[in-house]
Amino acid sequence: MGKLKFNFDLCINLKTYLWEIYNAIMSLDTVKRFDRIVAILVQLQAKRIVKAQELADRFQVSLRTIYRDIRTLEASGVPIISEAGVGYSIMEGYRLPPVMFTREEAGSFVAAEKFMQKFVDKSLGSYHESAMYKVKSVLRGAEKDWISALESQIVVDPSRELFNKKLPNALEILFESVAEKKQVFLKYHALNSELPSERCIEPVGLFHENSFWYVLGYCHLRNDYRQFRTDRMLMIKRTQHIFTKKHGTIDEYRQKDETVQKTKVKILVDKNIARYINGNRKYYGFVSETVKGHQVEMTFETSDLENGFPRWYLMFGDYAEIIEPESLKIRVKDILNKMAAKL
16 A cells, blocks of 8 residues: 555656646747737738738748737737738738837847948938937837947948949939839949940849949840949939839849859969958859868859959969969950050
8 A cells, every 4th residue: 555655646746747847838838929929910010911921931830820829919909901812911000119129139220220321321321310219219228228338339331432422312212213113314334334324224123242232123225134333323313204114023133143154163272362252252153162282272153254253363363373264364364464564
């Protein structure tokens, strides 16, 4: 009987222990679910339409879980509009006060503000500054102190001028054009042209690459899609002309650019120098590298053997060797001969 009593007591204690663990886990799940539901509400307020799959991907849960969370928000009084095949939205005019930010989120605003001050034009920079005042106004005192301590200790200094200083609102106009689907007028000075040209373009989108802002758009002068660097724009104006074409996403057009026929290039670079060109080699079509003794063999796929790649190669050419193609060797020699003739 004693032995049976001992086992019975052990079972009772084990059951109690497991129940406590279960409650702890359930409490943890409840907290996680609460955080997720709040985050879903924030996302619904941030966008006009949000798809269920988009929410499921963000929070790494099933669609069934998202449907349940949406029903919970609806039950709490949030007026959510759902449309099959479209997504969820919140009834126009319904807003809750901003959710409080964590210290880390508040700190990230400092980095964002510093980049906005240097990597966008004056017009967008002023809008962001105004928005930041509103964001800071809802922070708790500790988070405000956190931001104040960081603001004077972070500096962002781009190596190049990203915009023509005479065009303080270039990005603002381009953003409007993309959103409202209206053409813009440009006076643009291309790299390989002696004189600037006037163009009407339909901007598809903008991207920042290799330290420059670019606009990809349909050019009515060339009747084709072209890329325009913002620092080469001499004038930009809004127009009332609507787009004449229906354009895809900027990612679709950039992927098409990647299908352009390219030439395989192999170079040998001194190992001590190779690490200094790692930062921008991707821009020139870097594919792979292999260490060979005191040198690094680099393979590229480039579509510009006329100017882009050979001129970049000349920056470190005295510490490198061209393996292939022969046409690249000829082009580099041609550039060097022209340089020598002017010395």
